Every structure is written in C-alpha cells, then in structure tokens.
Amino acid sequence: MLTRRYPISIDEAQAKLNALSVTTDTETISVDEANHRVLAQAVVAPYAYPHFRRSGYDGYAIRAEDDQNYPKVFKVVGNIPAGATFDGPLGENETARIMTGAFVPENAGKVIMLEQTREIEDDPDHVKMLVTEKHSNITEVGTEFAEGAQLIAKDTELNPGGLAILAAFGIQNVTVYKRPSVAIITTGTELMQPDEPLQAGKIYNSNGPMIKQLVTEAGGEVTSYEQLIDDTDLLKAALKKAIAENDMVITDGAVSVGDFDFVADAARNADNLLFNKLKMRPGSVTTAFVQDNTIVMALSGNPGACFTGFYLYVEPLLRRFTNQASRVRKTTATLAAAYHKTNGYDRVLRSTVEFAATGLKVYPNGSDQSGALGNLQTTTCLVKIPHSTEPIALNAEVTTWLLPFK
Numbered sequence: 001m002l003t004r005r006y007p008i009s010i011d012e013a014q015a016k017l018n019a020l021s022v023t024t025d026t027e028t029i030s031v032d033e034a035n036h037r038v039l040a041q042a043v044v045a046p047y048a049y050p051h052f053r054r055s056g057y058d059g060y061a062i063r064a065e066d067d068q069n070y071p072k073v074f075k076v077v078g079n080i081p082a083g084a085t086f087d088g089p090l091g092e093n094e095t096a097r098i099m100t101g102a103f104v105p106e107n108a109g110k111v112i113m114l115e116q117t118r119e120i121e122d123d124p125d126h127v128k129m130l131v132t133e134k135h136s137n138i139t140e141v142g143t144e145f146a147e148g149a150q151l152i153a154k155d156t157e158l159n160p161g162g163l164a165i166l167a168a169f170g171i172q173n174v175t176v177y178k179r180p181s182v183a184i185i186t187t188g189t190e191l192m193q194p195d196e197p198l199q200a201g202k203i204y205n206s207n208g209p210m211i212k213q214l215v216t217e218a219g220g221e222v223t224s225y226e227q228l229i230d231d232t233d234l235l236k237a238a239l240k241k242a243i244a245e246n247d248m249v250i251t252d253g254a255v256s257v258g259d260f261d262f263v264a265d266a267a268r269n270a271d272n273l274l275f276n277k278l279k280m281r282p283g284s285v286t287t288a289f290v291q292d293n294t295i296v297m298a299l300s301g302n303p304g305a306c307f308t309g310f311y312l313y314v315e316p317l318l319r320r321f322t323n324q325a326s327r328v329r330k331t332t333a334t335l336a337a338a339y340h341k342t343n344g345y346d347r348v349l350r351s352t353v354e355f356a357a358t359g360l361k362v363y364p365n366g367s368d369q370s371g372a373l374g375n376l377q378t379t380t381c382l383v384k385i386p387h388s389t390e391p392i393a394l395n396a397e398v399t400t401w402l403l404p405f406k
Contacts, residue, residue, distance in 0.1 A: 007278055008279065010312065013313060017288060034158050035159065037157070038324060042154045043166065052103050055098045055111045061108035068132075070130060071128055072093070074093050077090065079096065080102045082099045085103045088105075110133055116131050157324065177323060182215050182220040183222075183225075185249065187229075188301060206303055207253075235262045252306060264285075264287065271292065273289045274290070279346060280346045283370070297309075302370035304373060307350070331402060332400060335398045340391045
C-alpha cells in the first residue's frame with residue numbers, strides 16, 4: 001500500500017530517538033569476562049594499597065637513625081626477596097638486603113639503592129654504603145589507595161588496565177550493565193549465503209555481517225541473525241518473534257514502497273512510529289518505531305545508506321542502554337575538496353578527516369551513491385552537505401561526525 005510519508009530532518013530524527021526511554025538492567029559477571037563492559041556500580045578498595053610497606057628498588061633497608069656519617073659499614077642480617085617478610089626489627093647499623101617490591105622491615109626508614117653500595121671482600125656479612133638517598137625509596141601503606149577509596153567509577157567502560165586494578169585487589173566479580181539484546185533481520189530474495197556459488201541477478205549479503213560487527217562495537221549483544229527471502233509471512237513472523245525477545249530489532253531492507261516492503265507496513269501500524277522518511281540522502285527511507293516496548297530500527301538495504309544510518313541513529317541509541325555517550329563525535333570541519341552536486345535533501349557523504357594544524361579538514365571519500373560499498377573500509381567520518389540549489393563552496397564549514405574505531 002502506497003502511503004504518503006512526511007520527512008523530518010536528521011536533527012529531528014536524532015532528537016526523537018534520544019527522547020525514548022531505555023531500560024538499563026544489570027548483572028554480576030566474572031572479571032575475566034568484563035573487558036569493555038560498563039560498571040553499574042563503583043568499585044572501592046577492600047583494603048589499603050599497597051597493604052604493606054614495600055621497597056622501590058633493589059638495595060639495603062636501614063633504620064632512619066643510622067642514616068648518617070657516610071661512607072659506613074653495615075651488618076647484613078637478612079635477605080628479603082619479593083613475596084617474603086622479615087622477622088624482627090633491625091638493630092643499630094644493621095641492614096637487610098631487599099628486592100624491588102619486597103616487604104620493608106617495620107623499623108626501616110630508608111632503602112639505599114644497590115648502586116650506592118659496595119661488597120666487602122671476604123666479608124659477606126657486611127656491606128659498605130657510600131652515600132645516603134634523597135628519598136626514602138619506600139612506598140608506604142595506602143600510598144595509592146586508602147581502604148574504601150574508589151578504584152573505578154560507576155559508568156566506566158572497563159579496559160585491560162582497569163581489569164589489572166581489580167586483579168591487584170583480588171576482586172573476582174563486578175556488577176555491570178547488561179548489553180542490550182539485538183536481533184538482526186536482513187531481507188531480500190536477491191541475497192545469497194556466503195557458501196553459495198555466484199549466481200546471475202543475485203548478490204552476497206554484505207549488510208548483515210557489517211551490522212553484526214557494528215552492534216558488537218557499540219556494546220550490543222546480537223542474539224539472533226536471520227537472512228530472509230522476500231516473503232511477507234516469513235518476515236512478519238520473524239519480526240514478531242524478534243520484538244518479543246529483544247531490546248532492539250534492526251532490519252535491513254523492506255522499508256521502501258515495493259510489494260514486499262512489509263517493515264514499512266509494520267511501522268505504520270506500530271504502537272509508536274517515530275519516523276519513516278528522512279530529509280537526507282542516502283538513507284531517506286530509514287525508519288524507526290516502537291512495538292511492544294521494543295525499538296525497531298529499519299535501515300536501508302543499500303550498503304552506503306545502511307552504514308550511514310547505523311552511525312547516525314542506531315549507535316547512539318545502543319550506547320544509552322549501558323549509560324554511555326555515543327562514540328560518534330559531532331563537530332565542524334572545513335570541506336577541503338570540491339563537491340559539485342546540489343541536493344533537495346541534505347546529503348551525508350562518507351569522507352575522510354585530516355587533523356591539520358589549522359583544524360579539521362574533510363574530504364569526500366569515493367562514491368556518494370547509496371549502493372556503493374568500496375569506501376566503507378576507509379571512511380573515517382560522515383559529512384553533511386546542506387540541501388541547496390547551488391553547489392557548496394570549497395572550504396565551507398560543514399557538520400561532521402567523526403566515527404569510532406577508524
């Protein structure tokens with residue numbers, strides 16, 4: 001059924017999506033599985049760190065009251081390797097050989113670095129110290145973290161460095177936000193599976209694998225992935241099941257005005273149709289709606305449009321499920337290469353960015369066609385060319401979205 005659509009701007013579409021309420025659920029997982037997960041609770045130090053006084057260098061531990069009248073000879077009364085302790089206090093002009101990171105005797109006030117000492121020939125029980133040290137070379141208890149101090153803040157995305165902090169305290173589990181569950185449905189009788197031989201009139205599915213990886217990069221969890229032929233009943237059943245089981249459904253294709261464009265029909269009959277036409281190219285048919293409290297993002301079946309629509313509309317929405325800001329950074333840049341086309345709608349160009357001393361410069365990157373995919377690997381930003389009857393001027397200031405992981 002052909003129904004008139006009422007287009008809205010990029011900004012209006014993004015505002016509608018940003019106004020949606022999303023649910024943030026939590027779960028407790030092993031630290032071993034927590035890389036790039038987002039903390040739902042701050043993590044605090046269960047004890048002071050370090051929890052014992054430790055040596056900053058290989059050398060000799062001495063009492064503060066013996067730290068004078070150099071050069072002088074000390075009696076060696078012990079050896080403290082990393083992981084060991086020292087029983088009893090040091091006496092007058094006594095010292096203990098100590099390794100970096102090792103336990104410092106309770107009444108030691110300084111560690112003289114090994115480089116400032118000399119062995120005494122035929123007398124292994126004594127050592128000669130040449131000069132004192134400017135600093136104690138001792139890391140005191142709680143120098144880095146006091147007991148109860150915050151180790152990592154809530155809403156932080158953990159990385160390997162953060163995991164090292166947790167491991168240093170023996171923390172085994174953390175509470176994180178659940179990843180939003182995402183079902184992906186790609187449509188088109190023209191689509192082949194990767195293991196099928198090349199056939200006339202058909203193409204391999206490029207959008208599906210791309211969307212799967214983009215969802216994962218944005219912090220989502222792909223729970224199901226289907227590639228369907230153009231069959232209304234099949235698509236209707238798949239969409240109903242996906243909506244019932246997921247936080248978000250992403251479809252690819254079937255949003256235009258053809259005989260098999262069921263997603264467009266589902267959008268018109270949805271609980272809340274956000275938009276089904278945008279004042280932008282490529283991807284003017286990009287559609288968003290809510291059905292049974294599940295968000296459905298219907299992207300264009302054309303690769304360039306699908307890629308663009310994901311970053312402008314889907315990525316920011318997925319990030320909100322884990323209380324994270326979008327990694328797509330909106331800014332302004334200078335259009336450093338000519339673009340001569342005029343547009344009735346805003347055109348979003350796949351582009352590359354140069355970080356110049358005078359500011360950001362952007363360059364259109366190959367074809368601007370909706371179905372082109374040869375520039376998807378090398379595109380580092382998206383650039384908006386405002387609608388106009390005149391070509392945009394060279395060196396004009398343009399709205400630019402810097403893409404993550406590029």
